[in-house]
Amino acid sequence: MRLRTNDLDWKQVDDEIIALDRRDASYLTINGSGSVLWRRLAEDASHPELVTALVDAYEIDPVQARADTDAFLAELAQKGLLEE
Amino acid sequence: MGEIIERAPSLEALRRHRIHLLAGRFWRSEGQYVPAELLSDEREAAMIALAVPPVLERIRAVCSGEIVLMKGPEVAACYPDPLVRPFRDLDLLVADPPSAQRALLDHGFVELGEPAFYADHHHLRPLIWPSLPVTVELHRQPNIARGTRSPSFDELLELTVPSATGIASLVAPAPAAHAVLLANHGWAHEPLGRLLDLIDVAVTLTPADRAVADELARRWECERLWRITVQTVDALLLDPTEPFSPRRWARHLARGRERAVVENHIARLAGAVWGAPRTQALQVAAAVLLAEGNRRSGETWSAKLRRTRLAVSHAFMVRSEHEQKLHTPNGGNCEVTHQRP
Numbered sequence: 001m002r003l004r005t006n007d008l009d010w011k012q013v014d015d016e017i018i019a020l021d022r023r024d025a026s027y028l029t030i031n032g033s034g035s036v037l038w039r040r041l042a043e044d045a046s047h048p049e050l051v052t053a054l055v056d057a058y059e060i061d062p063v064q065a066r067a068d069t070d071a072f073l074a075e076l077a078q079k080g081l082l083e084e
Numbered sequence: 085m086g087e088i089i090e091r092a093p094s095l096e097a098l099r100r101h102r103i104h105l106l107a108g109r110f111w112r113s114e115g116q117y118v119p120a121e122l123l124s125d126e127r128e129a130a131m132i133a134l135a136v137p138p139v140l141e142r143i144r145a146v147c148s149g150e151i152v153l154m155k156g157p158e159v160a161a162c163y164p165d166p167l168v169r170p171f172r173d174l175d176l177l178v179a180d181p182p183s184a185q186r187a188l189l190d191h192g193f194v195e196l197g198e199p200a201f202y203a204d205h206h207h208l209r210p211l212i213w214p215s216l217p218v219t220v221e222l223h224r225q226p227n228i229a230r231g232t233r234s235p236s237f238d239e240l241l242e243l244t245v246p247s248a249t250g251i252a253s254l255v256a257p258a259p260a261a262h263a264v265l266l267a268n269h270g271w272a273h274e275p276l277g278r279l280l281d282l283i284d285v286a287v288t289l290t291p292a293d294r295a296v297a298d299e300l301a302r303r304w305e306c307e308r309l310w311r312i313t314v315q316t317v318d319a320l321l322l323d324p325t326e327p328f329s330p331r332r333w334a335r336h337l338a339r340g341r342e343r344a345v346v347e348n349h350i351a352r353l354a355g356a357v358w359g360a361p362r363t364q365a366l367q368v369a370a371a372v373l374l375a376e377g378n379r380r381s382g383e384t385w386s387a388k389l390r391r392t393r394l395a396v397s398h399a400f401m402v403r404s405e406h407e408q409k410l411h412t413p414n415g416g417n418c419e420v421t422h423q424r425p
Binding site: 009010011013014016018019020022025026027029 | 112118123126127129130131133134135137138167213214215216
């Protein structure tokens with residue numbers, strides 16, 4: 001699973017991600033743990049690597065990190081921003 | 085630039101010089117506080133930068149013929165981080181702007197602004213692609229200072245390189261030509277007015293052959309303004325060993341402050357005279373004085389008189405404060421009906 005490679009552009013502003021979905025010209029602002037996950041997704045990180053990134057960044061429990069990662073990925077998938 | 089940013093009296097002054105995004109980046113790198121309103125500006129700049137490729141691709145698909153992209157994203161690409169160079173519009177030069185405008189309107193672009201304001205303007209009414217926050221301005225020729233000569237579209241085409249945006253078959257002025265055009269455009273807007281204009285010249289001139297740029301400035305009859313701009317750029321930005329001895333009307337630059345109302349009036353007159361070819365200096369001075377005495381588009385004579393009276397009483401006030409007072413109910417001028425969008 002990774003970020004869609006077509007019609008999706010993004011920029012980093014401080015710790016935030018500003019993304020443009022060019023299919024419908026809609027913008028998305030992602031901050032906090034979402035921006036950590038987005039940046040790792042852009043590097044083709046695997047699911048376990050995403051969970052580890054959250055654990056390292058926020059020193060949270062791995063179970064909580066996995067739940068947060070799954071919720072974030074589900075939201076991106078729902079918006080059509082991921083591809084296999 | 086760090087020293088100038090630190091000397092600047094306010095965020096508003098940095099905004100006036102259009103170096104606020106650069107200041108934000110500088111403060112963050114120094115571990116200093118970055119105001120929340122600046123983060124909002126940074127978000128907006130990112131949104132505009134993201135909008136550029138899809139808008140240019142649509143334009144390229146609709147308009148046949150050569151398209152030259154000037155300023156904005158083309159200059160931003162010369163900065164170490166393009167996101168610190170603010171812009172809101174895409175300045176495009178085409179052989180036949182009215183035809184290109186019609187084609188873009190037929191394909192979903194929308195016009196902005198009052199038609200009367202753009203009747204004699206140097207570009208057609210701005211266009212926007214709905215939902216994307218960047219406007220498009222079609223020009224036949226670059227905007228230039230009084231008394232200087234604009235290169236024709238065909239002449240400019242011979243001085244182009246592929247656009248830094250990477251959009252296929254879109255071109256941009258080669259660095260030397262771009263630097264001279266930017267200096268002239270900045271002078272037309274306000275002689276040595278904003279630091280961003282000088283930084284633009286610095287970043288485009290750095291990879292260019294200065295002798296080529298000097299020759300183009302001679303050819304386009306803007307040699308004097310070019311020489312003053314380059315001297316100022318060198319002293320302020322590129323070569324700290326160069327003494328900075330600005331003319332009285334350019335002293336605000338080193339302090340990153342805004343011009344006061346009186347300085348601005350002096351700059352418009354003195355700058356126009358200093359920048360124009362010697363043979364045209366008197367004519368240019370007369371034209372500037374005439375323009376200063378005239379009403380703005382849509383302005384009544386009573387509003388003009390109130391504006392003049394306020395300018396005199398605000399002579400030593402910075403321009404942003406003066407302009408703010410001009411547009412308050414008891415400040416006077418609310419009668420200009422044609423404003424830029």
